[in-house]
Structure formats: C-alpha cells, structure tokens
Amino acid sequence: MPSSVMPTPRQDGGTPAAVSVVGLRKSYGDKTVLDGIDLRIPAGSVFALLGPNGAGKTTTVQILSTLITADGGQAQVAGHDLAAAPQAVRAAIGVTGQFSAVDGLITGEENMLLMADLHHLSKREGRRVAAELLERFDLAEAAKKPASTYSGGMKRRLDIAMTLVGNPRIIFLDEPTTGLDPRSRHTMWQIIRELVADSVTVFLTTQYLEEADQLADRIALLNNGRIAAEGTAEELKRLIPGGHVRLRFADPDTYQRAASALREVTRDDEALALQIPSDGSQRELRTLLDRLDSAGIEADELTVHTPDLDDVFLALTGTDQPKETVR
Structure with a gap:
C-alpha cells in the first residue's frame, strides 16, 4: 500500500454542524489516546467513528458528551462550546453507552418514568412520553415486566427509548449493537434511520463495518489517536488499490x-x-x-x-504507525 493516502473531498461547509471539533487531545499518563483530531458533523446526518479496540472511540464520545474533559482542542456540540457551556450541551444530547443504563430490577415503564423525572417532566407529561416511546419501540406489551426479563435487543431498544425522553437533537450511540443477534441488529438499524428521518443527528461508534456502510453518511477511521481517513463509504473504498x-x-x-x-x-x-x-x-x-x-x-x-470497508479498515489500521490525516 502507498505510504500516504489520497485526500477525500471536503464536506459541504454550508450545512450547519451539529458537532465541530478542532485539535481534540486526551492523554492518560504517558498514553496519548487522542492526538489532535478534527471532526465536522452536519446536522441531521449519521456519522460513524470506526477504529480498533483502544483507538479512542469511547473517549471521543465521553468528551463530546461532557462525561470527561479534554486536555486540549476546541469543540462545539449543538452550537454550544463544550468547555464554556457544558450544561447547554447536556440539554441538547442523548447518550447510549456500550453498557445498558437499564435498571433490571424495575419494569420497562418504570425505567422510562424515572428518566422523565430526571428531565423534570410533569407526571402527566412523563407518562404520555413514556407510553409513546414504549409503543414506538415495540415495548408496550412488555412495559409492566421487569427489565431483567428482556432480551438483549429489547434492553437496547429500551435504552435508546430512555435516551429519547428528553427529545435530544444529537444522540451518541457508543457501539449500540454489540452482542445483538442479526435480527436485533437490523431492528436497531431501522430505529437509527427513523431517528435521522426526524432530523436527529446520530454519532455512532461501531466495530461492525457493515453497520457503518449501511447507516453512515460519513465515516472516520480512528487509529492511534488520529483520524486516518474520513469520507463517505464509497470515498473510503476508493482509497485502497484493487478496484x-x-x-x-x-x-x-x-x-x-x-x-x-x-x-x-x-x-x-x-x-x-x-x-x-x-x-x-x-x-x-x-x-x-x-x-x-x-x-x-x-x-x-x-x-x-471495489474494495469493501473491511479492506479499508485493515489497510489503514493495520500498522502501529499513524497514517496521514485525510481531510
């Protein structure tokens, strides 16, 4: 493979950015996790961040969702500066992590009502929103059952439904389909497509390359704390010889x-x-x-x-040396 990769076309600067990141850095001790990454994610799109284990995907989500602070760089989320207005950022986003936030000791409905309370909804409004979301995510019949009895796919759907209680315009999904069977994974894909149809911006991290290929408007490959390449799925596939x-x-x-x-x-x-x-x-x-x-x-x-995303992933992340950033 060539020593450097070709630049992909730039994104349309005319589309408002839901997330804008410049020079984001994060280290733990002498371990650099993020080494100055730049991202621009248009509103109402699906953005997928790919990378091997330990590449910094979850760290990126944690910083952008205000769970941890960056060591350097600037970021705006939903038009709010991450450092100056973290509360405004939190009010505009929803986060579903790798591990479900569902409480298995209470029912699905009680999980939803708990989230409604956390968002300071009235009891009447909370029940209305909970009922609508449980119906939307095909959980109405199981609403009165303990969440511990739910399948993996049902728990994931409940987790996202809980995230939507606050009507966020940007949702961070950190490996949302890990451990799901193919049918549940396809159900989750449909849910993500419906969210974007409602003008929600989805920031997705995943290790499933087919998932990114199916869902994402743009994809970035993160390797050794840097963006190795970024573009549409088709643009990334053209970076690799063999077509x-x-x-x-x-x-x-x-x-x-x-x-x-x-x-x-x-x-x-x-x-x-x-x-x-x-x-x-x-x-x-x-x-x-x-x-x-x-x-x-x-x-x-x-x-x-043409090469598929598997080929791109292996070519651009198969070395310990950081690749040239593609913009």
Missing part, C-alpha cells in the same frame, strides 16, 4: 478484439474475461465504455469490483 472492472464475453473473437483495444488488462482466456484497474467512479466507467463503443465492441457482462 477493477470485469468484462466477460461470449464470443472469442470479440474477446480478442477487446483485449487488443484496451490497455492494462488482465486476461482470463478460459472465462473470456478481462479485468481492467478502476476506482469504480462514473468518470472511469464512462471512459471505458466510450473506448469500447469507439471500437464497436459490446461486452456481454460488466461488473464493478
């Missing part, structure tokens, strides 16, 4: 003509297939198709192969 277009032909003569007409091809004479290096972009595909049209050649099958 190609595969053309397959039914007619041997057409195959031979295509092999002669195209440059830098890898031939598969048995399958009558050609492989052409490509980043999968529309521009490169158009150039390839124009060359085929000019030569009067039509492929019977065209497939585009």
